[in-house]
Amino acid sequence: MEAYHNPVMLQECLEGLALKPGGTYVDVTFGGGGHSRAILEQLQGGRLVVFDQDADAKANAEAIDDERLIFAPANFRYLKRYLRLHRIDQIDGLLADLGVSSHQIDDADRGFSTRFDARLDMRMDKGMKKTAADLLQEYDEKDLHRILGMYGEVRNAKTLAAAIVAARVNEPIVTVADLKRILDRYAPRRKEFRYYAQVFQALRIELNDEMGALKDLLEQSAEMLAPEGRLVVMSYHSLEDRLVKNFINKGVFHGEVEKDVYGNVDKPLSAITRKPVMAGEEEVKANPRARSAKLRVAEKTGA
Structure with missing residues (x-):
């Protein structure tokens, strides 16, 4: 323990x-x-x-x-x-x-950490039906903009929300690697890891209310x-x-x-x-x- x-x-x-x-x-x-x-x-x-x-x-x-x-x-x-x-x-x-x-962060399968490639889960209660991947697939651009700005304090939240919506048209955003490929295009130079953390925090807070x-x-x-x-x-x-x-x-x-x-x-x-x-x-x-x-x-x- x-x-x-x-x-x-x-x-x-x-x-x-x-x-x-x-x-x-x-x-x-x-x-x-x-x-x-x-x-x-x-x-x-x-x-x-x-x-x-x-x-x-x-x-x-x-x-x-x-x-x-x-x-x-x-x-x-x-x-x-x-x-x-x-x-x-x-x-x-x-x-x-x-x-x-x-423990939750270090468990790769939980999808809380940017350090591991895993499914974007982020459920604190494993009994919940929806995951962070579902949220990224279902939320419209306005709602993504809202949570990224409010819960992640992401400065370019509007631009990133639009990029996520555009990217998922071609291929679902299912794993940590899928999301990071999108984030890499919009993260400030030499501050990539902080940017990842802000986005993951926003998704986790919203998903788990x-x-x-x-x-x-x-x-x-x-x-x-x-x-x-x-x-x-x-x-x-x-x-x-x-x-x-x-x-x-x-x-x-x-x-x-x-x-x-x-x-x-x-x-x-x-x-x-x-x-x-x-x-x-x-x-x-x-x-x-x-x-x-x-x-x-x-x-x-x-x-």
């Missing part, structure tokens, strides 16, 4: 959760279980509910022989549903380590947290971090903070970390994935 995913900022996450020995906690991105096992070590009694829609993660959870661990084989956007299923009305803390795991799932998670977590319960979220790109930051600081994802009829700020969470926590130099050297990680911690307000 250590090889599955090296947990990023482990100690910072544990400190952010402010664990109570008998508390009820949730890890919505179980993966290889690195964060979860560390949480269990600090609990005396209590419960830990873990979420993951990846079948590989389920096997990792089954390898942990601990009756306090409850595995939910689902996307974290169904947080409230599964907690209620297990008769849990409130939780003391929630941890989310967003994005794609190292990652932004929609994150919004659902944040809203439900605010509802399910007990007073003074902690929300700990680690993100890896600006789109995720912006949503998390806005929701913690304003109670909304876009626009200005909402106020009640008396003019008081109406938001469920209070920031514990005013600025995102970043990994130290030693951790970044040992685990390059930590370089882009931003950790934010918030606390449930009110009684």
